[in-house]
Amino acid sequence: MKEEMIKTDVLCIGGGIAGLMAAIRASELGANVVVAEKGNARYSGRGRAGNDHFWCYIPEVHGPDMGSFMKECLKGPKLRIMQAGTSMKVMRTFMERSFEIVKLWDSWGIPMKHDGRWEFAGHSFPGDVLTHLKYQGRDQKRVLTEKALEKGVKIINRVMVSDLLRDGDRIIGAVGVHAREDKVVVFQAGSTIVATGIADRLYPSPVPGWMASTPNCLTLTGDGRTMAYRAGGMIVGPESPKRHMGPRYFGRFGQATWIGVLRDPHDKPVGPYVTKPNRTYGDMTMEVKSGILEDYLKSGRGPVYMDCRGITPEDYDYMMSAFVDEGLSSLIDYMKEEGIDLRKNPVEFGTYHINPEGKVWINEKAETSLKGLYAAGDESIVSIGPAATYGWIAGENAAAAAKNGPAVDVEKARAEIEEKKNVVREIASRKEGADWREANVALQQIMQDYAGLVRSETLLTAGLDYVRRLRDKARRSLKARNRWELTRSLETLNLLDLGELVFMAANERKETRALHTRSDYPLTDPMLDGKALYVWKENGVPTFEWRKTE
């Protein structure tokens, strides 16, 4: 098997918003930087087709009291769930630097202003502080990719990094497979940044039997967090589920971009926030409780519609343009083909599947608990504003550490590299066995039934046994007929590790909180307020600890 060796100062695993920001900054500061991207950095990650909301703090808009602003932001349940386990210090650092990043993006050609001013809209309650900058991100990945190349970053596409490499307690690089050519790629790096994004494909998508009905890109399988966990890194809160919401059955992001009212079949608003389309607030009902859409359906009171009727012509144009910025142009094309006019046709909205929240723990320097390893983006602090800001911060610190830190030699991890090659060889050479989809679907049904919407010790214990058996079987029987299937197989093996983590952590959280519902512990334990569950492997044994998130 061919092996390619790449040596660099800073390795960014993942070429999404965070990965590219980290690469740009590290390169600017004089480091040699390589981005290893599973797909093509130009169009990868959750930001691939664009976004239109950037959470940030702008003193001239929000006033000088950043602390108050932060408290107000975290009132909303959606943001609170998303940021569960993130320390206040990390949050504050993000906020302090967010405006710097906004201005940077604007100067690079990602329009952050609307009509020459900072326009805030979406993700906020009527009458409350406005938290998200409305921007035009349709070309953001092109801008960031070109900026990275301009700064001398080496972007290597079609390489899936699958394991971090260690020398003692330090991360010295990573090993991965080329997703098209028959070769393994070994990276040696003074500093490594994981920025592989959100974890999807762990639970069945809203459409049975059609994995691609998710609003997430199918290759976002939380590789970074499972790699970090296997290498001994600390993961926070894998037990906390979150569920997104949006159009049915065409799963998409961008619910906050819709300018309408959520109504029941009798046109009665489902929530208390708006009675007619409002371009500043959208309808926050579904952010307060994403499950409300499913509740209506299951109780027979549904369906629930996102109703844009009554929208002004200006707001309609504004919304349609924002859809493109948010990456929803395929939805626009589809609606045109089908003759769906949002000014006349209410569109059904539904609650989507579970994504596990679990993040790689970072401090305010984007350092993880492992020497030589940083994390940024959805990997460690969710949402575009924090992703871009922490990518930048990770790049800064990773570059400095690579310059001043000890020399690394990736040959110290030769045994692990050879082991990885054996795994790849086995999967690629099996004549009979399970394909990746079998293993992925088998995992999804276990997750849904045993670590799903209602959990209990008996279900979680049974599920943990089942997932371990499945993982064992998958390791011994996965087969791939080509590099594409090999990449999907390695992703599925990562998901099996993540599933195990979710089961163990869910069992530790003996209470009901947010979307984690325990039938055997129905109360929310005030003793766990302000705390998060930290998990890591101590000498190979999963270890749990409750820590305050301050």
Added chain:
Amino acid sequence: MPPIIDDTKCVQCGLCVDVCAEDVYYDSKPGETPVVTYPDVCFHCNCCVKECPSQAIRLRIPLPLTLLYKEGNRDIV
């Protein structure tokens, strides 16, 4: 199945093959009209549609992903 390439417009530039995150066009040969090898993992991001210099690609949204909507012949009560 998504995506659909119009052979008469395709200039065989391979950009769509380059940009797809899911590598839906895996195994396409340079200089030839791309093959849609893995249509059912297409997640309908429109990136290949946008990138194509001759607008040769369109997505056919599969039936299970149908958008559900209400006929709108009346105003809100």
